[in-house]
Amino acid sequence: MNKAIIVKLMITSLGFLGLFAPSQVxxxxxxxxxxxxxxxxxxxxxxxxxxxxxxxxxxxxxxxxATGVDVLKFLRLPVVSPYVGVGYYSEDKGVAVSGGVQVGASDRFFVGAGYNSVRGVNGQLGIRF
Known part of the structure; x- marks a missing residue:
């Protein structure tokens, strides 16, 4: 099987797991x-x-x-938050799939790394209020 197909199947499988996994109230x-x-x-x-x-x-x-929007679903785990997503991009890029993980660096900040089929590998820096 092609490596790209295997990666897409894994991302899709994790996406369904995330959609149907119970979440905390x-x-x-x-x-x-x-x-x-x-x-x-x-x-x-x-x-x-x-x-x-x-x-x-x-x-x-x-x-x-190419500009676009991705919708992401996060799995809430104690230390890390993996995510999967799907999006749509202009300039004939079409549908994009993405996945990654965010990790709490402190009480106020988190860092992450991910991959998007249109935007490639990326690093993230975020804040919690």
Whole structure:
């Protein structure tokens, strides 16, 4: 099987697990914003996002000026929060899949790393209120 197909199947499987896994009632209600910088094909990519109730939205700019939005589903675990998502981008980039993890660096800040099929590998820095 092609490596890309295996990766997409894994991301999709984790997505379904996240969608159907039970979530805690006392989930975080105050949005947690972050900024993201990454790269793909030698171009720098940017994004801003926010998370609340284990769902997130990320607005990104990819190579060739492609802009788009991703909807993310987070799994709430004690130390880390893995996520999967799907989005749509302009400039004929089409549907994007993404996945990654966010980790609490302190009581107020968190860091993360992820991959988006349009925007490539990225690093994240966010704040908790």
């Amino acid at each position: 006392a989930a975080q209600v105050i949005p947690q914003p972050w900024v993201s910088v990454g790269g793909k094909d030698g171009e720098t990519t940017y994004a801003v996002g926010a998370r609340a109730l284990n769902l997130g939205v990320e607005l990104g700019v990819g190579p060739d000026g």
